[in-house]
Amino acid sequence: MSATTSRAGSGYLEAPFVALAHRGFSRAGLENSMAAFAAARDLGLRYVETDAHATSDGVAVALHDASLDRTTDAHGLVADLPWRTVRAARIGGTEPVPSLEDVLGTWPDLRVNVDVKSAAAAEPVARAIERTRAHDRVCVASFAASRREATVARLSRPVTVSGARGAVLGMFLAGRARTDALARLAARSVDCLQVPVRGGWVRVVDSGFVRAAHRAGVAVHAWTVNDRATMHRLLDLGVDGIVTDRADLLRDVLRARGLWA
Known part of the structure; x- marks a missing residue:
């Protein structure tokens, strides 16, 4: 089996039913925050969905939009900003924007569906998965097959796709x-x-x-x-x-x- 395809070769789909918390769980609108992912886990969910964009210096961040404007107290396109600037932004004015590596590394028992939002995010997403050795608990997704394929092609082990x-x-x-x-x-x-x-x-x-x-x-x-x-x-x-x-x-x-x- 190549690293570019899983066909359920990882352990991601082992659960009898996959209950996925979309951008975590937050009734206060703090989507894609560490607090939202923690809240989903506290409810007993073991699957969360998140999104990934890349900063100008190549860090994969858990954020749905291409810009910081809607969900944080800062402004600008993530792709135009370095990580030090993005991580200073606050989701809903209170929660820091996490890196994908933060999300994958904090809860080793959490399975994470990662929607790769841009071509530039492919390599940073793969790097975050490699650094946290999260291959068995990640599903790589994207509306564009090219982005998904570019991500998994950079991985040393199969992941669910x-x-x-x-x-x-x-x-x-x-x-x-x-x-x-x-x-x-x-x-x-x-x-x-x-x-x-x-x-x-x-x-x-x-x-x-x-x-x-x-x-x-x-x-x-x-x-x-x-x-x-x-x-x-x-x-x-x-x-x-x-x-x-x-x-x-x-x-x-x-x-x-x-x-x-």
């Missing part, structure tokens, strides 16, 4: 056409598909999509789901994971169904 837009579209079509050949093609070199419940007016995650993915040996994680009714419906469909801003609600739903370990 999530499919990009092309894989999701292929699996959607495979579910509609009920063709295993197309499903296998869409699933090539990926371990899971992280997909929105809907894309505009189109329901993406339905029984056909889940069935096609499972027949191809790929897990389905639906995002971003914040209400109980949709959580229950997705569980009835057989999804393997849910990404949510409401980790507390998801925990309660899983407990009620006997799925909370």
